[in-house]
Structure formats: structure tokens, C-alpha cells
Amino acid sequence: MAEKTIRIGTRDSELALWQAHTVQKKLNDLGYKTEIIAVKSEGDIILDKPLYELGITGIFTKTLDIAMINGQVDIAVHSMKDVPTALPIGIVQSAVLERANTLDILVHKGNLDFLETSGTIATGSLRRQAMWLNKYPNHTVVDLRGNVNTRMQKLKDNDWNGAVFAAAGLERINLKPTDFIDLDWMIPAPAQGAMVVVAMANDSFVLDAVSQLNDVETEVCTHIERQFLKILEGGCTAPIGALATYSEVEDTFTFKGILLSIDGKQKLEIEKTVDVSEWKKLGFNCAKEILDNGGAELMATIKATLKK
Template identity: 35%
Template sequence: MTSLSLTIATRESQLALWQARHVQQLLQNLGHQASLLGMTTRGDQILDRTLSKVGGKGLFVKELETALETGAADLAVHSLKDVPMELPEGFALAAVLEREDPRDAWVSNRYARLDDVPQGAVVGTSSLRRQVLLKALRPDLDIQPLRGNVNTRLRKLDDGQYDGIVLAAAGLKRLDMHDRIRHEFDTDTMLPAAGQGALGIEIRADRQDLMALFASMADARSWRAVTAERAVSRCMGGSCSMPLAAHGQWQGDTLHLRAAWGDELQPDAPLVRTAASAQVTDLASADALGQQVAQLLQAAGAKQR
């Protein structure tokens, strides 16, 4: 393939820039040139309210998609858990890269594990998913909102505003902040969000040249797993305003997909949990498994939006 000169649209947080530079290096390894176009999104600007109250996860990607649409950039790199389940018309997911650790991480300067935290302790997260899962584990906790990039959240913890916070393990590891992780929750305890730990590359749907290029960078098993997870969320009408978890784990060629749903109007109500397994050999069969799990959730009492 002829060497290309590409522009990567990215948010300007430390983690987003790491992700964009990671893709930049992968492109350079293939003999292509890539530069970064740093952008500030509305999701980065609005920090005094939870995402569920100001427009959802799409606030992190709209400006980047505008750059793709106008030709200012050729591709955008996203944390997949921040990407809406339905891309706007004219855009496509060109690749999902090999997944990092999908688990949630417990971060605290005082307590080694969630079990060590006293009654009434203040724990920070703005994720409705994490809120309902934490409440299921420890209904005595005082769960308080926590917005901002990774460094901002850690600073608020260090300033004493929280006894502990919950962050994605992948982000801390990518930023070489392994030492801040006191404990990694197993997925039975804290089921991850759809796409957590995975990076996705978004392009304009008419850029077939880039579709072919990124096919060589994609990790097939990661892509199939997150496709199944995102199908659960899509079928449930999921967004950051719905407490929903979905996570797929491989057992040979079989994908075991688990999901959990909570009622945002009754956060103390029991979680609805379900799971299914299937031979997953392509994106279509992954999507079908996700739809099956969504149907099982609804049959068990989960409400579709």
C-alpha cells in the first residue's frame, strides 16, 4: 500500500492523547505518517453535572466526528465505552484494537479494598453502572459524583474529598499509574461496561481505503466480544443514563456473555442479571448473541428504553 499521511482527531486529556499516540505509532510501524489534531469536546467542558443529565456519552465524540466530516481529520480514536451504540449515518467503526484489562479498579489512599471501607464512607464515581453495582455490594456507602479526566479524579481523591474512587483499570495502566491501583475487582463482583478497555477507530463510512488499512490492525476476538456487549446495550436502549453492564469472556471459540441491569429510578432495587454463550465466529454472530442476552434481560424484568 502507498504510504499515507493521516490526521488523527483526539480529545486532549492525557489518556486520550496516549490512545491517539498509540495508534499513531501503529501507523508509523506500517510505514504511514500520522499527526494529531487535539480537540476539546463538550463532555470535557461540562464537569459540574453527570453525563446522564447533559446529553450522554456522545458529548465526547461529536466534535471529533465533525472533524472527520469536514476532512480536518481522517480518523478518530475512542475509548469504546464512551462511544454511543449507534454511530451517526456516514460514520463507521474501522477497527477495534487488542483489548486492555476491562476490569474496574479500586483506588484509595486509606483502604486496600472495598471490604475495608467503614460504613458511610464516601466513594466517588459518576457511572450509574458502578453506582448500582457498588450499592449491591455495600448499600451503606455514600456514593458521590466524580467527573473529570483521570488526573482530575485522582487529585480530588488526594485532596480528601473521597475515601476511595472507582476507575477503569485500563486507563490507569495505559498511563503507567499501576501503583495507584489498590485492588482490581473481579468481573463477578463488578461487571464491566460494554467496550471497557477497548479502543475503537472511527472513520467516515466512504473511506474504503482506510477500512482496508485498519483491517490489518484489528484484533478479531476483541472486536467480536465488544460487538456482543454493545449489542446488549443497543437493544436495551442503553446509554450513560441506564445502569447497564455487559461483558464477554472467551472460552475457546465460545463467547460467554454476561449482563446486569439496574433501575435508575430505583437504585436500591435488586439487579437483573443474565448470561448466555454461543460459538462466535464473526461480527454477525457476536451481535446475535448480544441481542439474545438483551432479550433475556427483558424477560427477567429489565426495562428497555
């Protein structure tokens, strides 16, 4: 095996480093040499503006993309839900790791009475905000930014009733508290719970190494979800949820997708099950159906609202 050391680029948050170390261990187990290079991203530095106001899709991935294009790192490890559906020219998806928990959870303060009345919930995600307000129209949703640790601390420091997190992130760094409930009614972000490794398209040594980490079932499910996202949003952020699952017994893929207005008052949903041979167009077809049934108008409204 060649002696090249694979340089793994990552954000410097605890969760990002956990993800990078996970990939590092898998590559080391295959006999590759690696080193981890941590880079700060603008998404971590600018904490006072909601992400969608920054006018960038992929703010968390941009810094690492530049480091890779400049030859400072060979691969980057991301939470796949943070990665834009269109990768920069020259960068390719080289592996999707086996998926963890896809659920969103509500971390609360031990008392859930507010669910029956009025309450304040924190989240920086348009999707979580819209889905929460759709179910609990009497509640207030406040913006919550920062990495997982920062957000947990802000929840402690404020008088909010709770905050919504991805279960996978908290589980990975052992931050999942005892006071939480699974939000199994909330359709997750496309590719939630999955980690992706990206590399330069022309680096055959690295692509060959990393491709051995790929989990095919997760790759296909996240492809379906991200295809749905890409067709619906066309490069802008919107409250979109998507989850594809594979049934080994039936040899089918089931897809659930949702598009909501930002205030949660409008909701367009779709659920479809297809034979395994039909997965390639599943996300596309579901997105088209939503667009044809009021989704195109709703997306136009969302884009106009976010521009203000």
C-alpha cells in the same frame, strides 16, 4: 503506497493522547504517514454536571465526529465504552484494537475498614454507582467527573474513602497507584478496556490502512456487549454492565450482563455460554431475556428518573 498523511483526531487529555499515539505508532510501523490533531470536547469542558444530565450520549465523541465530517481529521481514536452504539451517518468503525484489562478497580487511601461499615465512594458512572450501592447499601456515592488525571487529583483533595476507575486507563498512562483493589465482582461497561478507531465510510485509503490494526476476538466480544447495551437502553444512559469472553479451549463465547436500578436495589443478571457459531445473536438474545424478565419496567423507571 500513496503519500496521503492520515490525520488522527483525539481529545487532548493524557489518556486520549496515549491512545492516539498508540494508533499512530501502529500505522507508522505499517509505513503510513500520520499526524495527530487534538480537539477539546464538551465533556472535558463542562465538568460540573453529571454526564447523563447533559442529555447527550457520546458527548466525548461528538466533537471529533464533527471534525471528521468537516474534513479536519481522517480518523478518531476513542475508548470504545464512550462511543454511542449508533454512529453518525457516514462514520464507520474501522478497527478495534486488542483489548487491555477489563476490570474496574477501587483506588483507596490505604485503609479498607470502611468496606465493613459506612464510606463515601466517588464515580461519575451510573453503572459503578448502582453496582457499588447494590453491594454496599450503607455507603454514599458522590459524583466524580473529568479526565483520569483530574479525577485522581479530586480523590486526593477530598475526604472520600476511594474512587472507582477502569484499570486499563490508569495502566495505560502509568497512574495506577499501589493502593487499589480489583473489583472482580463488578461487571464492566460494555467494551471497557478496548480502543476503537472510526473513519469516514467513503475513505477507502484510510479504511484499508486502519483495518490492519483490527483484533478479531476483541471486535466480536465488544460487538456482543454493545448489542446487549443497544437493545436494552435504546439511546438513554442506564446502569448496564456487559462482558463477553472467548474460550479457545472450548471454542465458545461466554456472556455476562447486568441491569440495575440507579439506587442499586434492583438487579437483573444473565450469564450464557454459546458455541462460537452462535455469537451474532448472543447480546441480542440476552438483552431480550432481561427485558422480558422485568427489564422493560426497570428501563422505563430509569428513563423517568433521569428526565426529572
